[in-house]
Amino acid sequence: MRQWLAGAGTGFVRACAVLAVTMPIPAVWAAAVALGIWWGPGNPWSWLAPIILVCGGTLALSRPVCRMFRFLVARWTGTVIPAGYRQPGPVTRMSTGFWWNGFTYERTSRDALMDQKWRIRWRDPATWRDLRFTLIAPFTAGLTAAVPPVAAAAAVLGLSQPSPAARVIGVLAAIAAVATAPYGWRSAEPVAVRFLRPSPAMTLAERVDELTAQRADTTLTQAAEIRRIERDLHDGAQARLVALGMSLATAEKLMETDPAQARALMREARAGAATSLTELRDLVKGISPPVLNERGLADAVRALALDSPLETTVTADVRRRLDPPLESAAYFGIAELLTNAAKHAHATRARITITDDGTGLVVNVEDNGQGGADVCPGGGLAGLRRRLAVFDGALELTSPQGGPTHARMVLPCASS
16 A cells, blocks of 8 residues: 555656646647737737747747656656757858758858758747647646546545535545556657657658768768878888988998998898888777787687786687677777876876677776866767767767766677
């Protein structure tokens, strides 16, 4: 009985919350009707203000109401309903001084952002889906959620009256309020799932946009990687090889006149050749570590842990070789997380767990650093998230202030 009463109390609070979320827009409509009646039907402009109030209020409240409804459903039931809103693209300043927002040119970035916002808002199918939901929710989830609080209000009014009939009605209303309290809010989930989820067309459009962005990110990443390799070759091994050739040419000229100096130059050339070889090996390792190609992901991560300044523990349960791009993405993702833990979080220990359940690769990296890590645009973690997104992977980061930091990478892969 105690548990049932606790559930009834929780249900009553949730029913009131659902009612409060679904009623603002009907309240705006009622206010518009009251404004029209107060203004008087004899005024030829009395219809204008109510219409503006209805249209403006409904449009302004529809998206916040839907967001709150999704939040409540996710918090109470665990059902996450994707919003499906179109995301704005970057606003770029052109060489002419104007700003391009993907639709038109504007003189200032503020005007470009404002124009872009409203163009996307009007063209987004999710806007009309939200408006439809605000019309449906008050008469579905709102009505069922209104039963417990309305019955409770009727019980209070009835029991406060001296009339026996009113008291009987109050008792019946109290029973109805208690009996319906655990269930009054439960229609919120099916209504939200039915009317708030993105349509197949919206999901497809969102997926196309995501793939387009991933393709652009991949192109930029490849170009940056090529420039890095060219720079490392030009500044490192190439310069040393040029100096090596000059030293050998000089030693050749001094071989008969000054053998001691020639031998010294050849010793320097040999040391330069060894240094160039080391740099080339490091460069190749940065592109694709040999141990990753030869031994697989688990052994490559163990070798990476040995070179890490952190006291790193590796636990791996990978019984098959994955596709090379997947192994490379996971390897460099782990390397990025270990580098961040040592450089930014000042951690001393890290634990890496790699599991393969046949449908996907799951990598957990936890360190004892100071925490506070965040995925910032243009940062290393944002680049890691883009690298994983190419394979439909995901990065989940939990890093409260004071630590610890826990990163979870998921890479879907078909079973062999």
